[in-house]
Amino acid sequence: MNKKLNTKKLILKLITHLTLIIFTIIAVYPVLQVVTISLRPADRLLSTSLEIIPENATLKSYIELFTNRPFLLWVTNSAFVAFVVTLTGVVFASMAGYAFSRFNFIGKKIGLLSLLVTQMFPATMLLLPLYIMLIYLGLINSYLGIIIIYTATALPFCVWTMKGYYDTIPYSLEEAAKIDGCNQFQAFYKIILPLAAPALVITGLFSFMAAWSEYIVAAQVLQDTQLWTLPLGLKSFEANMTTEWGLYGAASFIVMIPVVILFLVLSRWLVSGLTLGSVKG
């Protein structure tokens, strides 16, 4: 009886692992595909082989990318934009979320609801008016416009995440801090903010992603090639009749690295930071 139960458990475990392995392969394969493309020698770019490391693998595309293309410029541009957006996003969302979580005030409900409603606006609805606005304000081909737009894209979700997370931190902590002589602001950034680290991490990650991987707004706003961010540069390899697949692959791989590392490092926080927020959301 006991033995039978054990074999059954063993088989179940085996099936579990098998299923997980299949899904993992599906999840990882397209990423490996990018690596494969980037390593192919120029004469074998269109290959019908399924090998991950291609025959005569070469790093030529990477060298070409850094020596003959303005790749470093795009990286710098993107890094700058993403950094500013992340910083502003985290600061704004952590503050707004705190006020929404801790106080009752007129317009609180409408404020929270309107944050949700922004998620329903189709991008095109805002893109066209924004484009016209930016022309009038002379902000086409400037980072100021695009930084504000990116910050706003991630903000509503981030504020909700922060608010939900603060809701799980008991208010008595602030009261205790106040008895010890802290004012409201000190209680916020000395006591509550450190406790909300998982949600802050999520907020930062989402703001970073919003800026690092956005293509469609950038394509309309940044027309000067000197200002191009990575997505625009990458898309230019794919232009017209001849896709420069090798360069595209190499650049994509380099673009993926920071985001993937961030995700992998933060993946444990991701689970707690996201869900605690939405339990009460």
Next chain:
Amino acid sequence: MKKVYKNIFIAAFIGPTFLVLLAVVFYPFLYNLVISFSNMNLRHIKDWQIIGLTQYIKVFTDPTEPNFYAVFLKTVIWTFVNVFFHVVIGVFLALLLNQQIRGKSIYRTLLILPWAIPQYIVALTWRGMFNYEYGSINLVITKYLSLPAIEWLKSPTEAFIACILTNVWLGFPFMMVVALGALQSIPHELYEAAEIDGANWLHRLRHITIPLIKPVMIPAITLGIVWTFNNLNIIWLVSNGGEPSDQTHILISFVYKAAFNLYRYGYAAALSMVIFIILLFFSLFFMKKTRATESAY
């Protein structure tokens, strides 16, 4: 806390966020509303005037190819199929990962990968994988399954399926992470008690797991639906702007084309408003409906 001080505090904390949203979201929204009642297009870009509801009537009656209703139907299919698979695969994987198995964190980490990769790279990579001659999907189909190769990007149905496959791949990790978090918060004793009462795994799934992860999943699903409905990147980049011959559009890519390739600004603004209203009513209805069932428990 003194009332004045409190109000200043709130204003200082919420102010920056609302200023940004006012400039980038709410003001453009009103602007868009005005344009939707106007005749603005490439020829009337400065000298436009209000012409009433004409653009809205055009949205519903213009014999564009494909017309509004065909695109709308496609959008509904797109959203439903995508979110369905996101949730089913996501919850399924979360259930597998929520057991005591070896290598759990490695699996979890690798399964999040699709979420971590910028969407435009995902789209362009999958577009390459759907290539007729050199794409790895057709290579697998012909080499290992010995089936005829499929013209993924040349015919409307296949191209649409290609977009859906790409987006399903991209979207399941979000649901998996949310579900995983929800599952971890379910106390283990509940399952033990159920097991003692003789409940099999299906009973446990139906009566413990699903009801308890529901409050977390519902908001995530609502967001998922709205995000998928409005996902421009995948459709636009995988099908290369609606190819073949505008047959793969969903509403959002259809508007994008009207605005930025055809310069029909007034029309695009009106159609955008229609999309927004559809989503608004849907979300209100969905949230209300699910909340109603929630209180029934």
